[in-house]
Amino acid sequence: MKKKQNNNYTGSTVISVLLHAALIGGLLWGADFTSVTHQPKGQSIEAVVIDPNVVNEQARKIRQQREEAQRQESDRLRRLEQQAELLEKQREQEEKRLRELRAEKLAAEKAARDAEVERKRIAEAKQKAADEQRKAEAAARVAQEKAAAAEAERVRRVEEQRKAEQAAKQAEAERQKALAEQRKAEEERQRKLAEKQRAEEEARQAEEERQRKLAEKKKAEEEARKAEEARKEAERKAAEAKRKQAEQEAALNELFSGLESESATRDTARGRYISDEVSRYGSIYTQMIRQNLLVDNSFLGQECVVKMRLSGTGLLLDVTEVGGNKSLCRATKAAVLKVSSFPMPDDKDVAAQLQSIELTVKPE
Template sequence: MNKSNYSAAIIISLILHGLLLAALLWGTDFSMSKPKPQGSTIKAVVVDPALVNQQAQRIRQQRNAAKQAELERLKRLEQQAEALEQQRQAEERRLRQLKAEKLKAEKAAREAEQERKRVAAEREKAAAAKRKAEEEKRRADEAARIARQKAAKAEAERKAKQEAARKAEQERQRQLAKQREAEEAKRKAEAAKRKAEEERRKAEERRKAELAAKRKAEAERKEAERKAAEARELQRQQEAALTDMFAGLEAETQQRGGARGQYIADETDRYGAIFKQMIEQNLLVDQGFIGKECVIRMRLSASGLVLDASEVGGDSALCRASKAAVVKVSQFPMPEDPAVVEKLRSIRLTVSPQ
């Protein structure tokens, strides 16, 4: 069943249920109509308005209930039709997948059969070539045998001196061949020895280079630790010296009012933008960083020396690269205003490569 058949079934169902609802409503109206007078007898009927209103209200409630029930039933039919359509589409996708897998398997089988035939043909060709070579060898051996017989018969008639000379020449040629083989073996052995020595030399050079690199890395690590220790000590001394001074400056700054505070905030933002630009200029940008962010917090000395850089949040790879860029910068420019310097000594920046 396709989608058009489902739609037609839904439309027909809606029409039939609409007709049924109309018939129900019409039957209710008909039952409530006034009876026609019969004969000439006239009877007076006292109608209670409250009863009439109550009955009318009940009729309206029945109509509304019937209408709501019909709407709910139609909604269930639509949901069932939608579920059937989804099942049909899922079945079509499954059949398409099965067909694709069948075609793929058939193609693989054809290719395997072609490969089998090709291998069989190659084997048959090789076997035919082998048979031909064996036949040619047999003929050559037979011809050689006949030739040897003729030569032996002719040689028997030759002089003994000529026979000895021939054998001597054969022996000389054999010795020459053995000598050439020995020289070739010696040459190969010497070449293998030279190759082994060259590989050993290169391995020794690599070992020495790796050892030198390790020593250099260890020295750089120790130097970095020493500089970090010096920086921490310098920070401690500077912080101790500036604590009292900044305490007075902070009180004075609070007395100057909002204008001074706005100036400090603006200067802090301006230097923060400069710091961010310096970090991104020293960042080893990877294409995978585009569109990502990293929030880092830097602690600086009063002179701008980097004391610490920590990851607050964001992409971990970008944060590692950002901290490496901070270490590469090592020292940031600081303003002359001590209040701004104090704000910049612990600053939070968002790095987002473009």
């Protein structure tokens, strides 16, 4: 930056020297340097005198105007660099947020894997309970077969009735035991089924959480993309400002080509500078509003025109809807109120025009 300023000062010095030379040359051109001829005695001799105070006053005014233009351009470039640094810090914060979201996503995926392992364990337990139930049913069938055999033996052998009855009682006891085991197996099956349902619910909740984190990640990536675009836009505007500075220096060179057109040319360059600054600050304001705008899919392709009144320090005094999509305008006014304070230039003429400004907001 200092190197650029030194180059500007060197160029300005050369311009100043050339201007002085042109001014003195113009004054000398109008002077009469013809040879002095002998006049008859008693006649007066006319002479042309160059007033150095006039020359110095004109040179001082031109030098002050040039220094003022250079100071304003230096201030504007410094503000552009500060804005670029701010956007770079915002981009770094978004990158940090993305890293945190990635860590949360990995944790959610681990929880989903753990839930899957638990689900498999419950399925295996359910299979084991089913096997036990089949064994109990087989045992019940065996017990029934034994009871039938005992009853047949009782009929066939009356003399062995007591023994048969005892065998029947034993078979009944085994049947009751089998039934008790069957009930126990059913209760275990119901318990495993409840555990399975609980595990499936936890897995579903984990999947919903993963989807939410994924949506947040996509949103953060979109915000980071917009911040990067804003940074590139600021760099483009800085390059545009440098180009305009070169154009203004060319305009100053053209200004120095003749003292008679100096005032008109200066007014034209000043007016163009003020217009460019108002447009540039309007773009900055629009970008600040977009960064705080809650965008809905229905806003795409729509636009809203709002009018803002600002104080001399950039504090928002009022915002009104001029035209456009009603829903978008409500969201735009909310975003303007959220910003509440906007940067203002040091140039009083530019700041005066920015105190009442209309902006067109189009969601990207």
